[in-house]
Amino acid sequence: MIRLNIVFGEFARGCRQCQLGIKSVLFITGVCPLNCFYCPVSRDRFGRDVMFINDRPINKFPGDIIDELDRAGSNGLAITGGDPIMVVDRVVELVRLLKDIYGQGFHIHMYTHALNINEEAIKKMAGSGIDEVRIHAINPAQLNGKLSLLRVLKDAGIELGLEVPALPRFEGEIIKVAEVLITNGLISFVNLDELDVSPANINNLISMGYSRGPMVVSLVVSTQALR
């Protein structure tokens, strides 16, 4: 199988760190109220409030996270799930702690679905010191009522991007999402990732008529490249 990364403009800082292997990955909760048909999260984790750092189970929060960051020599952290916004207080506590320990240059980004954001959580995130938030939405309706909340994050100096899997037959809708976010001046990058296939989503993907092709493509666009 051929793997291809197509890049227009520059990678977001969080992506550059991952490329260099200097960023750890924290699965901060498996909780998410949504049920995306393409969700690749293991059913052992999905819906359960469990944590893993670099795929190691976390028993002590935040001690096990600090231990692993030190062991790995990481310069940053990617916070994923589930949806991290479902445990926003935990995210905020951790971001503040890590910035205290490692300094403001320790780069932290997280993922969240637009449907899960709300005013209370956004206010907490805006004051947390987090560097970058990657928004997930696959059609413009999922952004209804959310743009003003994203503006709060943007105005707080948080870099925003759109990151979704490159879903066949959803291309037009995903482009509309990007257009809405770009024309409102909210995002500085778009990442269209390879679609992860896992035991959790394989049956759904087959029922959608998807099949394996000869090539896996990831597309990264800095919105500056679009201007």
Ligand code: SF4
């Ligand atoms: S938002 Fe993410 S974790 Fe939640 S169901 Fe969709 S793909 Fe899975």
